[in-house]
Amino acid sequence: MFIKNGWYVAAWGHEIGRELTQRWIIGEPLVLYRTQAGEVVALEDRCPHRRASLSKGRLVGDAVQCGYHGITFDCTGACVHVPGQEKIPSSMAARRFPVVERWQWVWIWMGDPAAADESLLPDFHYNEAPGWVATGGCIPVEANYQLLTDNLLDLTHEAYVHGKTIGNSAIVDVPIEHHVEGNEVHVQRVMRNTPPPPLFKRVRHFEGNIDRWQIIRFNMPAHISIDARGLPAGTDDVSRGLRWFSINSITPIDERSSLYFWTITRCFDLEDEALTKLIGDQIYKTFMEDVEVLEAQQIMIETDQRQQPDVSIRADSGTISARRIVQKLVEESNSTAVRQVASRVAG
Ligand code: FES
Ligand SMILES: [Fe+2]
Incomplete structure (x- = not known):
């Protein structure tokens, strides 16, 4: 049972550098790294092509090249290169997670990026x-x-x-x-x-x-x-x-x-x-x-x-x-997700 729309600490700031670092948070695999300008990036550590682990690939400038077939994603998750073809499939993108670096820690928002709200940081x-x-x-x-x-x-x-x-x-x-x-x-x-x-x-x-x-x-x-x-x-x-x-x-x-x-x-x-x-x-x-x-x-x-209940x-x-x-927050977010699916089905 996890809250998705909330901030979690992904790492100490000093742990993240110019190498690809894997972290699992609320059951989701992430790849973390710093751009050349020093900004921390978090992408889903699962290549949209055949779901290889992106953290096993390598950094090319600020982009991540998957180590399996070489498809490359920039730090927004957009695909910028597919080996052997010009055209990039429209749904070829890595999921990007909002990140904030504050008070020595790297914080990540695991839910809807549009709902990421820095005022909710403790x-x-x-x-x-x-x-x-x-x-x-x-x-x-x-x-x-x-x-x-x-x-x-x-x-x-x-x-x-x-x-x-x-x-x-x-x-x-x-x-x-x-x-x-x-x-x-x-x-x-x-x-x-x-x-x-x-x-x-x-x-x-x-x-x-x-x-x-x-x-x-x-x-x-x-x-x-x-x-x-x-x-x-x-x-x-x-x-x-x-x-x-x-x-x-x-x-x-x-x-x-x-x-x-x-x-x-x-x-x-x-x-x-x-x-x-x-x-x-x-x-x-x-x-x-x-x-x-x-x-x-x-x-x-x-x-x-x-499975006895605790005695408080x-x-x-x-x-x-x-x-x-x-x-309460998990139930609220689950019912929002159900409503969204229902409105997609109805629409
Ligand atoms: S699985 Fe990543 S490029 Fe094929
Ligand atoms: Fe203690």
Whole structure:
């Protein structure tokens, strides 16, 4: 179940260059590359002639030459050369997908190109804002993308999965507040006078308890930012506090595998490269703890012959709202597609 009319992260900007790169997103094969002017192009990685993989071909200037019979497509997907004949068949074209490069990531619109709307990008500008420094990566995960969004919208698991880094038992005692605005879900947890988790202590050397905030925002299809703050308890002393954003985009490869794009971007000790490395390593380790849980969970869901429904608890309220939004948007786009087919048949 995938939203088509939405932005997905296809790659980090630095991953795409003058070679052909294949990516699968929501079950569709794509070939990505940069033009000589530096613009990122995404075409369907399926040659319209005999469906060979275009990413196995080669770049000729800004055009892609299929490696099977040499038919060539420019960066708009238009066919510009058919070996051995002058005339180009009218339907010989590769499908092109709208692409935007922003905040270090390459975003792709997988649905109707006419509906591509940049105002629907989540606000991830902290990935490269002045006064902030980001570190991050991309983790392949053998699990459905919604298991990852569930995980990020309910952080009570930190107490059980991440006790060595960002979790401790304090989180379990404080219930979340949540509300929905349009297609956004907001989840918040404020923990007062609580012991700092191990990584916070390592990074900011807190001596006593802290006040801690987690302010989470979900945007469709699967983008989640977490504004995490920790200040010495009872103070508003930001200079001795921790504030970072955990920015996450989950790109479904198919129903059971995903790419997990992530950054941690902070606004303190900007020049400290050793600290950047420490945070990057520790957060990667933390996320790999999630991956271990989620990949095992995926197998348990797939092999459940009774297909039992989940039994929900109070902490699931944010994840349930996010899943409802995705379900509603998928149903809406399916009914639009059915209407379009019906009007074509009638016409
Ligand atoms: S399959 Fe691409 S040119 Fe024949
Ligand atoms: Fe986690």
